[in-house]
Amino acid sequence: MNKLFKKIIGFPQSESGESFLSSFSAILFGVAFGFILMLIFNPSEAFEGIGIILTGGFEAGRSSLGTVLVNSAPIIITGLSVGFAFKTGLFNIGATGQLTVGAFAAIFVGVNWTFLPGNLHWIVAVLAAILAGAIWGIIPGLLKAFLNVHEVVATIMLNYIAMYLVVLGVKETVFNSLRSESLSVHPNAAIPTFGLDKIFPDSSITGGLILAFIAVIIIYIILKKTTFGYQLKAVGFNRYAAQYAGINEKMNIVYSMAIAGALSGLAGAVVFLTQSGIHITTTYILLPQGFDGIAVALLGLSTPIGVLFAGIFFGYIKVGGFFLQRLAFEKEIISVIIASIIYFSALSAIFKKYVRKVFATKKNSDGGDE
């Protein structure tokens, strides 16, 4: 009992406690900033509006919670993708492109490979998405490791290349020319709900959430419990030191990008392997879930658990933003709030300092931790 008590008291000082508190205060400040903006431009509805943002995820009970989770699943996975690459010191701005090729692979298999029986169909479709995403991640990985091409530039270029290639691919192979979008996938190719539709009725929930959880667990294990993960992180901390320690830093960069790409590809499958009428359109647009992943990874401090919570949080307030349109507000206020949260989390060093100051009186053993 005493031990537990100590742990709770000590939480704000522990590393994860500090991270949690700084993320939490970033959220508070971000929401407050959004509220101030709403007050300035529409004072009469501001209070109702902020109420909707904060409670919208619960508004229609379990159905809107289901929607929260539908929104969250892909951005948790892209968040993992970006966060995982961060751990190896790489900025994977290309989650969008990897997601797009993954989505196309999933849809291609989902529409065309109807010879696959039952559950095998969606599993193969998901695997195809993972593989496509991984390939799209390996390209910048190889370019970075062996030709020193900056991964930010390479992934940006590959985003656009993916966008155009996938539109072309959709037009050539799985085109619904009446609605100029991709064809619907075969029912067998939709990711099953694993009973989640019973818990969250009247929502378009799929088993994507389960896949997201599995991904979180796998990435957690890789990073925390394996030599491989340790090597990846070592390369992230200091590429040259890792090399000196006998780690093949080049291959680690490639592996890291491959896994990041595989995750984003999976996110593509999660978004599009559904019966709820979501298709790839032929407009030239970069899919937003990839960029949301960057925000999720940053707020979640690139750790799998943090990303999980950050993804659910963003999914939650996005539903609030959807309901907000009943008032005279644009749903973009949610993006404003998310952006502010990210900005404040960048300033989180100051929060951490403050937290340390507050708790420093209780703990006097930390002298030279720098």
Add this chain to the structure above:
Amino acid sequence: MTEFFDVLFNVTRISLFVAVPLVIVALAGLFSERSGVVNIALEGMMVMGAFIGAFVMGIIATRTGLEGNLLFIIGMIVAIAAGMAFSLFHAYASVNMKANQIISGTALNLFAPAFAVFMANAITGFSKIKYPAISFFVREVPLLSKIPVLGPIMFTKTYISVYVGIFILIAAYIVLYKTRFGLRLRSCGEHPQAADAAGINVYKMRYAGVLISGALAGLGGLFYIVPITGNYDASFSVSGYGFLALAVLISGQWKPKRILIIALLFGFASKVSTMTSLIPALGNLDLSTEVLRLFPYVATLVVLAFTSKNSQAPRAAGEPYDPGKR
């Protein structure tokens, strides 16, 4: 044959409309990164400049009926101011708060378009801004348009943004390489501790770098939208040109001359789709729009693959200044 040259000049001229904003925004990134602050918020700063610039031009045009290049110049000044004001947030986070510059930049990128939509709706009730872009069009510059080759490319059917772009490029080169300020700015991006020891105020220099960056990026945003449309609308984006500019900056190895070359190449490659009628071989291939459109990105990637071996990134870019470090 004259027809061939006409089309070639045409394509070159149009590709300048792509290259000019790219050069300006890549230079924006250059100033920031040379001072030691990584600026991936170029996209957001472009959006701010484009949005507020177009917004103010729209208001002035409807209220006073002002048109033509005087209005455009006012728009430029507003875009510069907007970009600078917005970049203050990045400067504050990266210089004063020693924040992670990638995080701060990402936040600004997320913020700008959402903020633009929100503001446009809150103020005007529409997410569309109209401004008289057609009146900015320069049909022909007398005398100069008679110069062979250069005349049809630069001095007919163009916008003054092209000239401003060239001026900025030259000015940026001189400021960075021929003035004391430029030397100091660059030293802060290479070895801030040494700069500090030599009596340079690193914080001030980095603020200057980021503010110049904001100014140029804001201007570049406006230059990006003006040749495209007089109706800036809906999603208020600059379709990833801020990121492209970042790519141009990096593939240009943080050097103005190389930035210019890469931007011109990219601009030209992006308009290659309009050349199918010119080169029969290209037309015969019967390539789809998508293939033509992704061509510049593939080309850039290939160029990068061959030229990136020795990266010339400013050594201290991305690191908060820590006076105690050696």
